Amino acid sequence: ISHSAWYAADAGLQISRNKCTEGTHIAICDTIKNWVLDTSNDSPPVFWLRGMAGMGKSTIAYSICDHFDNQDEGHRLGASFFCSRQSESLRQRRNIIPTIARRLAYYSAAFADALSGVNFDMAYVIEKQLTELLIQPWHKSRQNQLEERLPVLIVIDALDEIEGGEGSKFIEALITNINHAGPKVHGIKFLVTSRPDPDIVTTCKKLKVEATYKLEDVEPETAITDVRKFLESELPDIKEKEPSSLEIIARQSQGVFIYASTAVRYILPKGQKVSWGQKQDRLRAIVNNSPSSNHLGPADLLIDRLYKQVLDEVIGNGKTDVTKLYRQVLDTISIAQQAISVTTITQFMSQDHQISDEEAVRNAIEAFYAIAYISEKDNCVYIYHKSFQDFLLSSERAGDQLVCNASAHHRVIANHCFAIMNTSLKFNICNLPSSFLLDSEIADLDKRVLDSINKSLQYCCLFWVDHLMKSIQGVEGDLLNLLNEFGQIKAIFWIEVMNLLGTGRRSYETIKTFKQWLSNKGIGLENLLSTITALERLTQTFTGSPARLSTPHLYMSSLAVEVATSKVPNTWRDYFFHLPQVVCEGVSNQSGAKMRINTGSRVRSVAFSNDGLRIVSGLDDNTVCIWDADTGEKVQALEGHSGSVQSVALSYDGSRIVSGSADKSVRIWDVNTGMNLQTLEGHTRAVMSVAFSSDGSQIVSGSVDNTISIWDANSGRNLQTLNGHT
Numbered sequence: 001i002s003h004s005a006w007y008a009a010d011a012g013l014q015i016s017r018n019k020c021t022e023g024t025h026i027a028i029c030d031t032i033k034n035w036v037l038d039t040s041n042d043s044p045p046v047f048w049l050r051g052m053a054g055m056g057k058s059t060i061a062y063s064i065c066d067h068f069d070n071q072d073e074g075h076r077l078g079a080s081f082f083c084s085r086q087s088e089s090l091r092q093r094r095n096i097i098p099t100i101a102r103r104l105a106y107y108s109a110a111f112a113d114a115l116s117g118v119n120f121d122m123a124y125v126i127e128k129q130l131t132e133l134l135i136q137p138w139h140k141s142r143q144n145q146l147e148e149r150l151p152v153l154i155v156i157d158a159l160d161e162i163e164g165g166e167g168s169k170f171i172e173a174l175i176t177n178i179n180h181a182g183p184k185v186h187g188i189k190f191l192v193t194s195r196p197d198p199d200i201v202t203t204c205k206k207l208k209v210e211a212t213y214k215l216e217d218v219e220p221e222t223a224i225t226d227v228r229k230f231l232e233s234e235l236p237d238i239k240e241k242e243p244s245s246l247e248i249i250a251r252q253s254q255g256v257f258i259y260a261s262t263a264v265r266y267i268l269p270k271g272q273k274v275s276w277g278q279k280q281d282r283l284r285a286i287v288n289n290s291p292s293s294n295h296l297g298p299a300d301l302l303i304d305r306l307y308k309q310v311l312d313e314v315i316g317n318g319k320t321d322v323t324k325l326y327r328q329v330l331d332t333i334s335i336a337q338q339a340i341s342v343t344t345i346t347q348f349m350s351q352d353h354q355i356s357d358e359e360a361v362r363n364a365i366e367a368f369y370a371i372a373y374i375s376e377k378d379n380c381v382y383i384y385h386k387s388f389q390d391f392l393l394s395s396e397r398a399g400d401q402l403v404c405n406a407s408a409h410h411r412v413i414a415n416h417c418f419a420i421m422n423t424s425l426k427f428n429i430c431n432l433p434s435s436f437l438l439d440s441e442i443a444d445l446d447k448r449v450l451d452s453i454n455k456s457l458q459y460c461c462l463f464w465v466d467h468l469m470k471s472i473q474g475v476e477g478d479l480l481n482l483l484n485e486f487g488q489i490k491a492i493f494w495i496e497v498m499n500l501l502g503t504g505r506r507s508y509e510t511i512k513t514f515k516q517w518l519s520n521k522g523i524g525l526e527n528l529l530s531t532i533t534a535l536e537r538l539t540q541t542f543t544g545s546p547a548r549l550s551t552p553h554l555y556m557s558s559l560a561v562e563v564a565t566s567k568v569p570n571t572w573r574d575y576f577f578h579l580p581q582v583v584c585e586g587v588s589n590q591s592g593a594k595m596r597i598n599t600g601s602r603v604r605s606v607a608f609s610n611d612g613l614r615i616v617s618g619l620d621d622n623t624v625c626i627w628d629a630d631t632g633e634k635v636q637a638l639e640g641h642s643g644s645v646q647s648v649a650l651s652y653d654g655s656r657i658v659s660g661s662a663d664k665s666v667r668i669w670d671v672n673t674g675m676n677l678q679t680l681e682g683h684t685r686a687v688m689s690v691a692f693s694s695d696g697s698q699i700v701s702g703s704v705d706n707t708i709s710i711w712d713a714n715s716g717r718n719l720q721t722l723n724g725h726t
Helices: 026-037 057-068 093-107 109-115 126-143 167-185 198-204 220-234 236-241 243-253 257-267 276-289 299-315 321-335 342-351 358-366 386-392 395-402 406-424 445-452 455-469 477-500 504-519 526-543 553-565 570-575
Strands: 046-050 077-082 152-157 188-194 212-214 372-374 380-383 603-608 614-619 624-628 634-638 645-650 656-661 666-670 676-680 687-692 698-703 708-712 718-722
Touching (some): 026 046, 026 057, 026 188, 026 212, 046 057, 046 198, 057 077, 077 093, 093 152, 093 167, 109 126, 236 243, 236 276, 243 257, 276 299, 299 321, 299 386, 299 395, 321 380, 321 386, 321 406, 342 406, 358 372, 380 386, 455 477, 477 504, 477 570, 504 526, 614 645, 656 687, 656 698, 666 698
Parallel strands (some): 046 188, 046 212, 077 152, 152 188, 603 645, 645 687
Antiparallel strands (some): 372 380, 603 614, 614 624, 624 634, 645 656, 656 666, 698 708, 708 718
16 A cells, blocks of 8 residues: 555645646546536546646646545545656555555545455455455445435546556556446546556547547647646746746747746746846746747657756766766666665765765755755655656667666666665664564564664665666676675575565565576576575575564574575575574475465365466365465455365466366356356266366366366357266
8 A cells, every 4th residue: 555645645745746727727627527527327437638748647637636625526536546656656556456445445434344354465466456445345335325425536647657567457457347347336436647658548449439538639729828827827027027938938848738847947946046137047048949939849859958958057068076976866866766865875876985975965966956856755856757767768869978878877776785785784683672572563663673774775675676687787896796795694684674674575576586687697606596596495485484474583483494404505504503403304495395375275276377476276165266376475366166166277378267166167267357257067066177278278177977078168168078987
């Protein structure tokens, strides 16, 4: 759940999201308001607002939220989720529905009652989240209400900022499941905004024409008029003294608000006193640097010219010590995996002996006032608009002199991460009092974590692998030395920190990813790979067992068993010579059980997917369960059988599951959605065995009724029943 997804959640930052300037975006705002208030049965439940970068989508979304959050408008805003690539929690698809469900529970007592008892820690399958956290409790809550209420609005902004391009998967699941639910979700409406990402565009073709609004189709003069009103509102003295200059900027913007807002920040930086003469100089610099209205190019080229102008003034050719520092700071901000603190940037800079003065780093960031700012709330650096990162990381747009060499700088930051971890990580970093206590039983654990694991160390522990993966260079020199030092002892302390941060399960995925990356880096890394293999085994054992509930048992239990039963680096044995002695002669952990999964019910059948990533089980409680083979986490439970599930099998491509049950039926399931695709009926007694043909086109089932049936896997038709067994 993300606590910063609410539309007004950043009100405490140096700047906040704002609603539309009065008198702008009138047509689209009225269209959305009318759609929200339309209670007719044929009013579409999902509305998509699309537009290119910087056209004002988020501002419009904020305005709609602000309007319907008002008591005078019936307080109809139920929830909102404003996605952002600058925040890890706001760019994860899996966080959207749980956050919305939690917010709806605050909004509606009836919904909260219907939601009570539902497990928020369920798997990340979006279809299951939609069904169990939203559709079912919403339907249940509506049944308990005596009087009809006007629709409740949910706003999801900037889906294109979801990590891995998964915004398209989210909107597809949303449209499909909401349409399938039909009357069950009557009274709830979704406003979704995004750039016209090709995959999102394809998915949204399923929406009615009236449920889509394209900002690109707004009349040019209307868009320019809106920008002019914005400029006049933000720069009233220039409106009075040099209105013609504002008119030029408005027309240069071509209706793209990010151009206008960047120009405003350049002319009049927030929190700075600027003389009229300085304003004039900056105003003329913008006007003179842009082409005439008769030779305007695409909007992104215009904003690029403005970005170049801002950067040229600050870093120029980047050859002085000061401008080199500014360049390093700018590149770090641009490739950071989440909003990064000034303190962390300073620590990174100090690793290169460039500077250790936080004030100097702060000055460097403030020099880029038109494109980035430091939040007074958390001391982190935020970029005003994602279009700047797109610009700086594109050599085509930024040019050879200004472009950020992302791969090289990711390597630099990866080195810094390992250097900081190797220096800062230590045994029992939070000074936990006893291995006899669960972490949840330590009353001041949150304070201990906050005091002992600073933001810089947190960032390094969470994101070193991301920077490493995005670096295309090999493993040599300083990096190899840092990795070897990390693997000797510090990596175990890193697992400890990850568990204390509540991201223990993520540590295994991190090590597995790192090992795969390292395996492709050529010869000469055998010793390091051996260490990482032992670390992978330890991480999987610890995070996949109850030991993770008490962080000291990383050492007392998991490491003790690993040292006693497996090949581990000598440094581990030497450093942890006081570990409990595990007596298990002749036993090796290298080929033993990697984890134990408690299913909560008797297991009748199991199967592996061909890629080894998933385990499927058939249980006595009538469910088919899918498990993550690496972590042991339940991905989802498939419900529908009315008898114990005696047999399960997966198709060769892993997309479908077939199950046979004591209820005499065979069912086919979609692995990704969890939907029951077909129910095959014909057997007269329990089905004990099922299997797919190698091409996935047919299914065979064996039953206690002494028959074997062959089925068409697509249509569910019984192709043949084989008799003869007695």
